[in-house]
Amino acid sequence: GQQVMQIPQYQHVQEGEDFTTYCNSSTTLSNIQWYKQRPGGHPVFLIQLVKSGEVKKQKRLTFQFGEAKKNSSLHITATQTTDVGTYFCAMRNSNSGYALNFGKGTSLLVTP
């Protein structure tokens, strides 16, 4: 089935350092979504990217969609302890209505 591979699985940074997580697909994606899940919480929608080469920013977070629409990245500048959590990319599963195929996530730990 359709899969998105996400790396790294874990990342531990000092507060103030940057962080990047990457998603890769073997097939061309119609769009890609990013979610954040705080420890003990539920996934919360961050953003959706649709266009080839699209770049969107939310404060310290920068989201990119590759030119070939097969990869995406989330970059956090100057991490803060509030950034702790797991970041998931997700692609729409064309065989399952509007349900999503999720990457396995990148767990970010930020130490002060």
Next chain:
Amino acid sequence: NAGVTQTPKFQVLKTGQSMTLQCAQDMNHEYMSWYRQDPGMGLRLIHYSVGAGITDQGEVPNGYNVSRSTTEDFPLRLLSAAPSQTSVYFCASSYRTGNTDTQYFGPGTRLTVL
């Protein structure tokens, strides 16, 4: 709006017991889904529904049943619980506007099967 609600928050079952995880949404969303989340596995789709009266299987449907008699409710039934079903279960609802279909997740049910 309450959004997506799930009950119970926690549940412990013995092997072989059955139970229903409840999910409700008050946003009039057509699409609803159930996922399970296991450590290192991300979220895997169990069942989904594209509208009242319509359900279909996802990636890991074995051992689970669903029904969608109303737009608001999408219960997940465990027929005969097994330890392999120990997991966190999330219900989600979504609607489509243009090319955007954002999923809204409930708070989850943490299930342990002994």
